[in-house]
Amino acid sequence: MTRFFADIPLASGVRVDLPASAFRHAVQVLRLREADPLTLFNGDGQDYLARLSNVTKRAAQAEILESIPRNNESKLSLTLVQGVSKGERMDWAIQKAVELGVARIAPVITERCNVKLDAERWDRKLDHWRGVVISACEQSGRARVPELDGVMPLRDWLSRPRRPLALVLDPIAERTLDSFVGEPPAAELLIGPEGGLSDQEVALAAQAGFDRLKLGPRVLRTETAALTAIAVLQARFGDL
8 A cells, every 4th residue: 555654643543645745656646546545644653544535626634543553673873974976866865765675864965975055955955855864764664763863074974982882894894794793783884975085074974973884895886885884784783
């Protein structure tokens, strides 16, 4: 059943107005009709089974029939600290990171970041990325929406308190994931943009408490590195 995000209070037995984005997708794109079933979620961890009602050309309502808890969040609370990269690379990394179960995404500006925007355009970029996050939740069945931080310089992020396990990918590092023991409840993963992190940035991350991690003998593109590392961490400590 098609799922739609609705950033409104939801409860069994009530009737709600579909938000504009859900209406466009359900009625104008998918051509759902009166009494057709659909699923809503608002990020509280539950799916709400519903049916369409009062469908017009400009609006529709959903009658909520029941709520179902979704227990598909990873036991590893993983934060992806992603160096901002251009266009589809960033969208791809965010989309797949959500599908793989990250709890938080922190876009950071690094020395080799090729995206230069003013404050207003950064706000629009964040709105776009939120849409990518929500769309990935709709597709993957997640009923909790990962946090998306505002864009900040990497140095500012590194000044924050660290999670129990903090890793920065470094192709010349000596440690591999097999060398880490225990099962941390939370972790951070720092990935550079296209072109990678500079030597100074890797050193600053290490000073801030990040362990350098090597993922095999090959150098990976930024979007490949993020998804590979997340999958490996979820397999090692999470639910894959």
